[in-house]
Amino acid sequence: MAEIVLKNVTKKFGSVTAVDNLSLVIKEGSFTTLLGPSGCGKTTTLRMIAGLDHPTSGEIWIGNRCVFSSEKGHYVPPGKRNLGLVFQSYALWPHMTVFENISFGLNVQKRRADDIREIASEVAAVLRIDDLLDRYPSELSGGQQQRVAIARVLVMKPQVMLLDEPLSNLDAKLRMDMRSEIKRLHSETGSTIVYVTHDQLEALTMSTDVAVLHNGVLQQLAPPMDLYHRPKNEFIADFVGNPRINLIQGRLLKEHDHLAIEAGGLRASFPHATDLSLVGEEATLGIRPEDIMLSTNPTPEGFEGMVYSVLPAGSEWYVRVRIGNDLLTVTEYDDMGLVNDQPVWICIQPNRAKCFARNGELLD
Amino acid sequence: MNPAAFLGRVRRNATPHTILSVVIIAFLLYVVVVPLAVMIKETFIVHPMERFQIPGAMPGDATLHHWKKTFTGSSAGAFFFKPFMNTLIMSISMSILAMLIGGILAWLVVRTDLPGKKFISNLAIVPYIMPSWTMSLAWITLFKNPRIGGSVGLFQYLTGITLPDWFSYGMFPIVITLAVHYFPFGFMLISSALENIDSQLEESAELLGAGRRLTLRKIVFPLVMPAILSTFLLTFSRGLGTFGTPSFLGGPVRLYVLSTLLHANLVGQRPGMAYLVALVMILMGSLILYMDSKLLGARKSYVTISGKGGKRGLVSLGKAKWPVTVLVMIFLVCVTFVPFGVLAIESLTLIPGDYSLSNLTLHYWIGPASTSIGLRTGEAGILRNTEILRALGNSLKVGLLTALVCGVLGMLIGYTVARMRGTRFAAALDQLSFMPYLMPSIAFGSAFLALFSVPRGPIPSLYGTLALLVLACAVKYLPYSSRAGISAMMQIGPELEEAATMAGASWFKRISSIIFPLQKSSFFSGLLLPFISAMRELSLVVLLVTPGTQLATSITLKFTDRGWYPYTNAVMVLIVFTVLATTWISRKLMGTDLAKGIGG
Numbered sequence: 029m030a031e032i033v034l035k036n037v038t039k040k041f042g043s044v045t046a047v048d049n050l051s052l053v054i055k056e057g058s059f060t061t062l063l064g065p066s067g068c069g070k071t072t073t074l075r076m077i078a079g080l081d082h083p084t085s086g087e088i089w090i091g092n093r094c095v096f097s098s099e100k101g102h103y104v105p106p107g108k109r110n111l112g113l114v115f116q117s118y119a120l121w122p123h124m125t126v127f128e129n130i131s132f133g134l135n136v137q138k139r140r141a142d143d144i145r146e147i148a149s150e151v152a153a154v155l156r157i158d159d160l161l162d163r164y165p166s167e168l169s170g171g172q173q174q175r176v177a178i179a180r181v182l183v184m185k186p187q188v189m190l191l192d193e194p195l196s197n198l199d200a201k202l203r204m205d206m207r208s209e210i211k212r213l214h215s216e217t218g219s220t221i222v223y224v225t226h227d228q229l230e231a232l233t234m235s236t237d238v239a240v241l242h243n244g245v246l247q248q249l250a251p252p253m254d255l256y257h258r259p260k261n262e263f264i265a266d267f268v269g270n271p272r273i274n275l276i277q278g279r280l281l282k283e284h285d286h287l288a289i290e291a292g293g294l295r296a297s298f299p300h301a302t303d304l305s306l307v308g309e310e311a312t313l314g315i316r317p318e319d320i321m322l323s324t325n326p327t328p329e330g331f332e333g334m335v336y337s338v339l340p341a342g343s344e345w346y347v348r349v350r351i352g353n354d355l356l357t358v359t360e361y362d363d364m365g366l367v368n369d370q371p372v373w374i375c376i377q378p379n380r381a382k383c384f385a386r387n388g389e390l391l392d
Numbered sequence: 393m394n395p396a397a398f399l400g401r402v403r404r405n406a407t408p409h410t411i412l413s414v415v416i417i418a419f420l421l422y423v424v425v426v427p428l429a430v431m432i433k434e435t436f437i438v439h440p441m442e443r444f445q446i447p448g449a450m451p452g453d454a455t456l457h458h459w460k461k462t463f464t465g466s467s468a469g470a471f472f473f474k475p476f477m478n479t480l481i482m483s484i485s486m487s488i489l490a491m492l493i494g495g496i497l498a499w500l501v502v503r504t505d506l507p508g509k510k511f512i513s514n515l516a517i518v519p520y521i522m523p524s525w526t527m528s529l530a531w532i533t534l535f536k537n538p539r540i541g542g543s544v545g546l547f548q549y550l551t552g553i554t555l556p557d558w559f560s561y562g563m564f565p566i567v568i569t570l571a572v573h574y575f576p577f578g579f580m581l582i583s584s585a586l587e588n589i590d591s592q593l594e595e596s597a598e599l600l601g602a603g604r605r606l607t608l609r610k611i612v613f614p615l616v617m618p619a620i621l622s623t624f625l626l627t628f629s630r631g632l633g634t635f636g637t638p639s640f641l642g643g644p645v646r647l648y649v650l651s652t653l654l655h656a657n658l659v660g661q662r663p664g665m666a667y668l669v670a671l672v673m674i675l676m677g678s679l680i681l682y683m684d685s686k687l688l689g690a691r692k693s694y695v696t697i698s699g700k701g702g703k704r705g706l707v708s709l710g711k712a713k714w715p716v717t718v719l720v721m722i723f724l725v726c727v728t729f730v731p732f733g734v735l736a737i738e739s740l741t742l743i744p745g746d747y748s749l750s751n752l753t754l755h756y757w758i759g760p761a762s763t764s765i766g767l768r769t770g771e772a773g774i775l776r777n778t779e780i781l782r783a784l785g786n787s788l789k790v791g792l793l794t795a796l797v798c799g800v801l802g803m804l805i806g807y808t809v810a811r812m813r814g815t816r817f818a819a820a821l822d823q824l825s826f827m828p829y830l831m832p833s834i835a836f837g838s839a840f841l842a843l844f845s846v847p848r849g850p851i852p853s854l855y856g857t858l859a860l861l862v863l864a865c866a867v868k869y870l871p872y873s874s875r876a877g878i879s880a881m882m883q884i885g886p887e888l889e890e891a892a893t894m895a896g897a898s899w900f901k902r903i904s905s906i907i908f909p910l911q912k913s914s915f916f917s918g919l920l921l922p923f924i925s926a927m928r929e930l931s932l933v934v935l936l937v938t939p940g941t942q943l944a945t946s947i948t949l950k951f952t953d954r955g956w957y958p959y960t961n962a963v964m965v966l967i968v969f970t971v972l973a974t975t976w977i978s979r980k981l982m983g984t985d986l987a988k989g990i991g992g
Contacts, residue, residue: 080890082404101400107896119887123909133895
């Protein structure tokens with residue numbers, strides 16, 4: 029268990045800056061997810077914490093110990109940082125049995141053969157792979173390989189576990205199962221977990237904290253629900269949430285002592301946004317699909333639109349509604365029997381609309 | 393950057409493989425750059441034995457004598473331009489012929505319903521495994537005419553017809569025998585190119601209404617074109633540096649190419665002019681290397697669009713099927729069993745040229761030294777002849793050591809290039825280790841001669857030692873093993889090793905328990921080709937051997953010069969047998985695949 033601190037970490041590959049002046053504190057015992065689209069620098073960050081990549085500049089601390097400092101020329105090699113890394117491809121050694129894979133690290137530490145056997149079978153039992161110990165990785169299913177990869181890390185009793193998109197090679201159903209198992213593993217071992225994924229749902233469901241990265245820059249570090257409901261900028265709002273948030277271009281205007289936005293025939297007001305110098309500027313209105321209510325009858329505050337298409341998804345319906353030149357997605361939980369080109373009226377739930385300034389920042 | 397930061401960076405990057413790679417780069421630069429400088433200098437000075445040719449000059453004086461004599465005046469024809477033209481004619485025509493044979497064979501095997509494909513593929517590689525001049529010795533044995541004295545060839549013995557000189561010696565047989573030796577290159581590279589074409593590319597063309605012929609011309613041919621061109625350059629550069637064949641077949645009619653001219657210059661005590669010829673050859677080699685790297689770039693872009701190959705309909709040969717099969721078989725037998733058999737028979741005839749049963753003997757294999765039996769040579773049969781046995785032993789030693797050095801270096805280079813992919817350091821290592829590939833062998837040998845004939849600084853003169861031969865062979869064949877090493881290492885994802893790093897394993901632990909076990913089979917494949925190449929090498933070592941360090945290949949020259957062909961042939965049979973047996977055994981035991989290492 030340990031806190032991880034990154035101080036002004038920058039990583040350049042040639043002229044490309046993969047991670048840009050990243051400062052981040054990963055709390056002890058937390059399940060922190062590095063989330064972002066591919067190429068955002070999340071895996072590079074993880075590899076720098078692991079010690080496999082070296083920052084161009086900056087410092088990294090793990091549990092009160094400086095493991096890397098470009099300034100002081102300080103560097104602790106990966107094997108001495110007391111952390112474990114589960115690779116996206118699992119990286120099981122194909123020429124070793126499951127047991128040999130799991131016990132490799134203990135062998136490197138020159139532990140006694142009895143100890144090794146004991147620790148390995150204990151961990152194998154926890155991960156329910158104890159009957160696979162004599163098999164080779166090629167004889168295992170994807171989920172089993174995943175467990176072996178985790179077991180190989182767990183036997184070392186690391187203070188930090190790093191997981192690099194560990195579920196991306198599994199099919200959808202198995203992924204769901206493994207999510208809950210890894211989450212449970214976190215609460216049972218109590219170790220700090222740093223988890224890398226590009227799947228926002230995975231980040232929301234598993235983490236205690238999510239760090240969103242974009243183009244090598246940290247966008248926001250927050251608990252999952254904060255991230256969802258109070259995204260700091262348009263990028264996060266757009267990246268987190270499925271189906272995607274509706275974003276409509278518009279212009280800011282004055283309403284009493286605060287700002288409102290008029291966007292594509294919709295209007296929303298923001299009582300807490302009082303910077304009236306912004307009046308007249310372009311801005312973006314953001315509303316999540318579940319924050320829009322749909323009605324087939326005219327309502328006083330409703331905006332009229334037209335059904336563009338209806339997409340049933342089992343427990344809910346996604347309705348695409350055309351308003352002016354914009355297409356909005358609305359989540360409905362009841363079958364309203366909508367048909368294409370039918371007129372509908374939409375209503376935005378109070379206090380759920382978000383407004384992003386021209387630079388993408390959330391207006392509060 | 394402050395000193396602490398700098399030191400920290402150095403320490404992080406100073407892993408055993410990077411240190412070793414720096415050493416390898418420095419060494420390659422040393423053996424490539426320094427010889428060039430030495431050779432250039434040699435062309436401008438008077439050598440001890442040239443005092444009498446250049447009036448008033450003392451050894452060591454600066455002179456333009458070599459340049460003038462080589463490139464200008466009445467001597468230039470004989471000392472440069474004629475051999476140069478001969479070299480071009482020889483290399484170009486034999487490359488074209490080799491490509492044609494190899495390409496047609498490749499198409500037949502990969503794309504048609506020809507029967508016995510596996511057998512054909514195996515047999516088609518054999519001519520390349522045999523020493524390059526095996527075929528020329530067999531040619532002489534078969535088609536010798538009375539011009540060089542001694543007995544007549546098997547053909548004249550059987551038919552009584554005296555063959556014209558142009559058929560027996562000179563350019564015609566040189567081109568034929570070299571093409572027969574090098575066509576397996578074309579066969580292997582073109583067939584793998586053909587196999588790698590995504591069948592969907594052809595199917596799309598066919599669905600759009602293109603016939604087989606049009607598809608072949610518009611789709612298949614352009615796609616394999618880079619492979620064809622690259623193979624052509626490869627073969628061409630090999631022809632440039634080859635020594636045995638033009639020496640055996642060109643000698644009797646005084647036909648010189650650059651390689652034999654280089655040799656003659658050195659033997660004739662004209663080192664200045666010899667190095668000048670070598671420099672020209674190296675220049676040509678570099679030019680080819682440059683062209684190949686341009687082509688390789690193009691080839692890479694094709695690789696990205698090539699798919700898995702997929703299942704593809706085979707072209708039916710129809711009525712031509714059996715005639716074609718028979719023709720292919722006859723051809724392959726003619727270029728494998730026939731030359732081998734001819735040499736074997738020749739080594740068993742007491743008086744050359746007499747093929748009656750009563751003339752059969754094992755004298756040249758196990759006979760005592762005698763001046764009254766057979767050719768009255770006073771040499772014992774090769775299996776009792778200490779000189780020959782020592783040469784055979786030397787060949788084995790050089791072959792094994794070369795293979796080991798190449799194998800280990802190749803793996804480390806592959807490892808470094810794969811791990812540091814994308815850096816300039818990796819690119820430099822990759823290109824530098826590939827450079828010896830297209831250097832004409834004999835010119836490369838002469839560069840080593842220039843470099844190691846005297847001690848230089850801490851590096852002793854290695855002339856007259858087996859170590860020099862091992863070194864020359866190891867550098868020359870490094871491209872085989874480094875290419876094999878790179879492609880093998882690229883296939884192991886870095887995570888496999890990183891996982892061990894995370895577990896705290898040291899570099900040696902990672903290499904010994906992760907990398908090496910995963911690479912065993914390609915490591916042994918990487919050993920095979922340098923071993924075979926060293927066992928059958930002549931062009932590279934002919935200038936470097938001394939009486940104490942004779943190899944099996946170079947010792948045959950002594951017997952050939954005296955017309956004692958049965959000895960030469962017996963040794964050749966032994967070499968060919970060793971090489972083929974090694975290939976076969978390693979394939980059975982370790983599943984090594986020779987074709988993988990050839991052609992990079």
